[in-house]
Amino acid sequence: MGVIIINFKAYREGSGKQALKLAEIVEEVSSKVDDYIAVAPNFLDIPEIVSKFNVDVFAQHVDAVTFGSHTSRITAEVLKEKGAKGSLINHSERRLRLADIDFLVSKFKELSLTSVVCTNNVATTAAASALSPDYVAIEPPELIGSGIPVSKAEPEIVENSVKAAKDVNKEVMVLCGAGISKHEDYITALDLGADGVLLASGIVKAEDQKKALEELVGLR
Amino acid sequence: MGVIIINFKAYREGSGKQALKLAEIVEEVSSKVDDYIAVAPNFLDIPEIVSKFNVDVFAQHVDAVTFGSHTSRITAEVLKEKGAKGSLINHSERRLRLADIDFLVSKFKELSLTSVVCTNNVATTAAASALSPDYVAIEPPELIGSGIPVSKAEPEIVENSVKAAKDVNKEVMVLCGAGISKHEDYITALDLGADGVLLASGIVKAEDQKKALEELVGLR
Amino acid sequence: MGVIIINFKAYREGSGKQALKLAEIVEEVSSKVDDYIAVAPNFLDIPEIVSKFNVDVFAQHVDAVTFGSHTSRITAEVLKEKGAKGSLINHSERRLRLADIDFLVSKFKELSLTSVVCTNNVATTAAASALSPDYVAIEPPELIGSGIPVSKAEPEIVENSVKAAKDVNKEVMVLCGAGISKHEDYITALDLGADGVLLASGIVKAEDQKKALEELVGLR
Amino acid sequence: MGVIIINFKAYREGSGKQALKLAEIVEEVSSKVDDYIAVAPNFLDIPEIVSKFNVDVFAQHVDAVTFGSHTSRITAEVLKEKGAKGSLINHSERRLRLADIDFLVSKFKELSLTSVVCTNNVATTAAASALSPDYVAIEPPELIGSGIPVSKAEPEIVENSVKAAKDVNKEVMVLCGAGISKHEDYITALDLGADGVLLASGIVKAEDQKKALEELVGLR
Numbered sequence: 017m018g019v020i021i022i023n024f025k026a027y028r029e030g031s032g033k034q035a036l037k038l039a040e041i042v043e044e045v046s047s048k049v050d051d052y053i054a055v056a057p058n059f060l061d062i063p064e065i066v067s068k069f070n071v072d073v074f075a076q077h078v079d080a081v082t083f084g085s086h087t088s089r090i091t092a093e094v095l096k097e098k099g100a101k102g103s104l105i106n107h108s109e110r111r112l113r114l115a116d117i118d119f120l121v122s123k124f125k126e127l128s129l130t131s132v133v134c135t136n137n138v139a140t141t142a143a144a145s146a147l148s149p150d151y152v153a154i155e156p157p158e159l160i161g162s163g164i165p166v167s168k169a170e171p172e173i174v175e176n177s178v179k180a181a182k183d184v185n186k187e188v189m190v191l192c193g194a195g196i197s198k199h200e201d202y203i204t205a206l207d208l209g210a211d212g213v214l215l216a217s218g219i220v221k222a223e224d225q226k227k228a229l230e231e232l233v234g235l236r
Numbered sequence: 237m238g239v240i241i242i243n244f245k246a247y248r249e250g251s252g253k254q255a256l257k258l259a260e261i262v263e264e265v266s267s268k269v270d271d272y273i274a275v276a277p278n279f280l281d282i283p284e285i286v287s288k289f290n291v292d293v294f295a296q297h298v299d300a301v302t303f304g305s306h307t308s309r310i311t312a313e314v315l316k317e318k319g320a321k322g323s324l325i326n327h328s329e330r331r332l333r334l335a336d337i338d339f340l341v342s343k344f345k346e347l348s349l350t351s352v353v354c355t356n357n358v359a360t361t362a363a364a365s366a367l368s369p370d371y372v373a374i375e376p377p378e379l380i381g382s383g384i385p386v387s388k389a390e391p392e393i394v395e396n397s398v399k400a401a402k403d404v405n406k407e408v409m410v411l412c413g414a415g416i417s418k419h420e421d422y423i424t425a426l427d428l429g430a431d432g433v434l435l436a437s438g439i440v441k442a443e444d445q446k447k448a449l450e451e452l453v454g455l456r
Numbered sequence: 457m458g459v460i461i462i463n464f465k466a467y468r469e470g471s472g473k474q475a476l477k478l479a480e481i482v483e484e485v486s487s488k489v490d491d492y493i494a495v496a497p498n499f500l501d502i503p504e505i506v507s508k509f510n511v512d513v514f515a516q517h518v519d520a521v522t523f524g525s526h527t528s529r530i531t532a533e534v535l536k537e538k539g540a541k542g543s544l545i546n547h548s549e550r551r552l553r554l555a556d557i558d559f560l561v562s563k564f565k566e567l568s569l570t571s572v573v574c575t576n577n578v579a580t581t582a583a584a585s586a587l588s589p590d591y592v593a594i595e596p597p598e599l600i601g602s603g604i605p606v607s608k609a610e611p612e613i614v615e616n617s618v619k620a621a622k623d624v625n626k627e628v629m630v631l632c633g634a635g636i637s638k639h640e641d642y643i644t645a646l647d648l649g650a651d652g653v654l655l656a657s658g659i660v661k662a663e664d665q666k667k668a669l670e671e672l673v674g675l676r
Numbered sequence: 677m678g679v680i681i682i683n684f685k686a687y688r689e690g691s692g693k694q695a696l697k698l699a700e701i702v703e704e705v706s707s708k709v710d711d712y713i714a715v716a717p718n719f720l721d722i723p724e725i726v727s728k729f730n731v732d733v734f735a736q737h738v739d740a741v742t743f744g745s746h747t748s749r750i751t752a753e754v755l756k757e758k759g760a761k762g763s764l765i766n767h768s769e770r771r772l773r774l775a776d777i778d779f780l781v782s783k784f785k786e787l788s789l790t791s792v793v794c795t796n797n798v799a800t801t802a803a804a805s806a807l808s809p810d811y812v813a814i815e816p817p818e819l820i821g822s823g824i825p826v827s828k829a830e831p832e833i834v835e836n837s838v839k840a841a842k843d844v845n846k847e848v849m850v851l852c853g854a855g856i857s858k859h860e861d862y863i864t865a866l867d868l869g870a871d872g873v874l875l876a877s878g879i880v881k882a883e884d885q886k887k888a889l890e891e892l893v894g895l896r
Binding site for chain 4: 106108111112113114115116117118121122135136137139140142143144145146147148180184
């Protein structure tokens with residue numbers, strides 16, 4: 017089956033106590049399926065989720081700096097020490113400069129952290145793939161939070177992104193995102209060649225988060 | 237006596253296990269003096285320091301957003317829930333837009349968080365004071381990390397900042413920073429009218445952090 | 457009468473040949489009234505408007521740098537050399553860091569350029585006023601481009617901004633903006649204590665720009 | 677022979693009257709050699725240089741926006757209307773987000789403007805090349821302004837960048853930059869496979885700009 021990364025964003029329903037509750041749901045559902053399900057909470061919630069739950073934890077962003085005089089910045093080294101698995105990089109709500117994406121992807125390799133570089137179209141997916149991250153995650157910005165699944169609305173963008181990414185670097189895995197919440201859309205994404213999905217509101221803002229996640233992975 | 241806030245920045249010596257060790261030192265030294273000593277570690281180290289040590293914890297920055305679709309951003313609400321006392325705002329290494337400083341100062345008041353707005357000269361100190369934060373912290377950028385104490389090199393900037401801040405809003409407390417590490421410089425800052433100091437490398441990068449802090453507060 | 461500054465933004469109707477046409481309209485209307493009417497086109501259109509029309513030209517932004525290795529940045533010195541009168545600073549679509557606003561206001565004084573610092577509420581108006589610019593221009597962001605005039609929708613924000621600005625520095629002149637296009641709203645702004653208005657879409661995107669400007673100043 | 681683009685940056689020696697003087701030198705030297713020599717002055721100097729001199733003019737940056745409510749932003753459309761040939765994109769002193777580089781490269785194609793995307797190493801050169809700009813210009817940041825020519829100090833970075841760029845897209849032309857000022861270094865760059873060079877201080881800050889440019893192209 018596929019890869020599922022849930023971005024908690026700065027949603028109230030994915031912050032603080034709610035982040036812990038959602039991480040617990042992910043742990044439980046995860047134990048019943050073969051899919052790999054990871055969570056991406058905000059920095060402040062990462063340590064407690066890492067220590068309490070058996071689930072891989074990603075950051076939503078890391079800063080392109082090394083240790084030093086950089087007030088407020090989060091280094092990949094500390095993220096690693098805190099037990100995170102990796103991080104999203106260049107999310108559409110936190111776009112990075114090309115040189116910084118490259119810096120982070122290289123550093124993640126050294127530290128054995130998993131890099132998930134977000135992109136917005138076929139051309140930027142090819143460009144990101146040239147940097148050899150572990151994953152690229154293509155999310156057409158106009159569909160983010162829309163409830164319209166990219167795998168249904170723009171299947172060709174998924175197929176072409178997979179092709180573009182693998183043409184440049186066949187090791188890179190490809191996620192797709194934006195608007196995905198139903199099992200059918202998830203399966204369609206896999207059928208189109210994606211290795212998995214990146215999602216947020218479909219689960220985090222669902223009235224019943226557990227039910228939403230069970231539906232996504234086909235348990236209901 | 238005075239207020240001392242120690243900014244751990246992204247220094248290796250103030251990150252991860254080293255952050256915990258330094259927080260423990262602060263707790264211990266703090267118990268022996270009347271000065272108020274608080275720490276400002278990176279986001280990932282905040283929760284563990286809050287739960288393990290009897291010391292007030294500040295963030296180094298908070299984002300000017302409310303709950304929502306803001307990947308990677310840290311809200312004041314979550315910071316509060318995690319037990320932090322407040323945050324630095326507009327540090328010279330993370331300057332903010334004027335409208336965002338105002339947004340954060342207002343929000344901190346609602347949430348009973350302590351706001352420490354950093355400034356770089358007399359004019360910006362007056363401007364920040366007009367927003368009515370709890371503290372303004374004046375740090376001439378050219379002296380940050382220089383080892384040259386602002387209270388000795390530019391006493392008039394401390395005096396004039398205190399005057400400018402209190403002229404605009406007499407409730408605002410004033411810290412000064414940049415280059416301070418010795419007891420004498422700290423006392424001079426208080427004599428010049430400051431309510432305390434904001435410092436970083438003088439303690440965090442000291443060969444013996446405990447000794448450095450004890451010297452700062454006059455225990456040696 | 458009052459001060460009117462027209463921000464051409466990056467509107468198609470205020471760019472290139474259209475910028476020249478609009479500047480000509482401003483020159484013509486300006487000659488018939490006692491109001492001071494200035495234009496703020498994009499950088500590329502500034503030199504030609506300065507050389508062809510008898511109208512004061514402001515930039516929409518200047519960078520907080522001095523001459524040096526700053527690719528793409530525009531210095532106040534070059535702006536001055538090109539014949540501009542001054543610049544907007546900190547417009548809501550180009551918010552600046554507090555330290556940079558202060559840097560620019562100081563530099564404008566040295567160069568005898570006119571500084572117009574934009575703000576978003578009463579508190580930031582007081583803060584900006586503490587930096588002693590020539591003008592502060594208060595524009596509630598929620599009304600920008602709304603067609604709802606700030607002088608009618610939130611008269612108290614205009615009055616309170618004028619009071620807050622003058623309390624801090626009685627030399628500072630106050631403009632208000634957002635949603636203003638009719639003569640009545642302009643006059644109301646002046647009656648509320650403002651020295652003038654900053655506007656954009658009301659004139660630039662009007663079907664008949666000349667008619668719109670004539671109406672604004674009461675010629676129709 | 678090769679391509680030479682001279683970035684005037686915000687250097688005093690390449691601003692205002694000095695920009696005009698330098699553009700005139702470029703026009704004159706250019707007429708004596710087969711090399712293609714273009715200039716990249718700041719926005720305010722572009723219109724006058726375009727109208728007065730027979731030399732191709734590039735901007736140092738363009739904003740990733742279309743016409744609209746974007747105070748201070750420069751659109752590619754206006755740049756085109758003003759007679760510029762193209763623009764640098766993503767210079768190390770004005771790094772852009774990956775999605776914005778892609779936006780600009782696509783837009784430049786539609787408008788028949790020439791895109792020169794700056795990069796900092798082999799990996800980002802490959803990534804930029806995947807976006808199919810007209811040129812990529814590789815400049816190792818540590819050598820910019822150093823006086824140490826990249827073609828001598830790091831010949832392999834030039835060769836590998838050329839190879840990486842052409843592997844991804846064989847149509848893309850490759851410039852190299854950083855530290856180049858002598859004819860020998862320019863020729864070495866061409867020998868290493870580059871199509872030309874991007875330079876700045878070597879010419880703009882030379883004591884005798886004309887002599888420096890003549891030396892670069894081998895006229896002395």
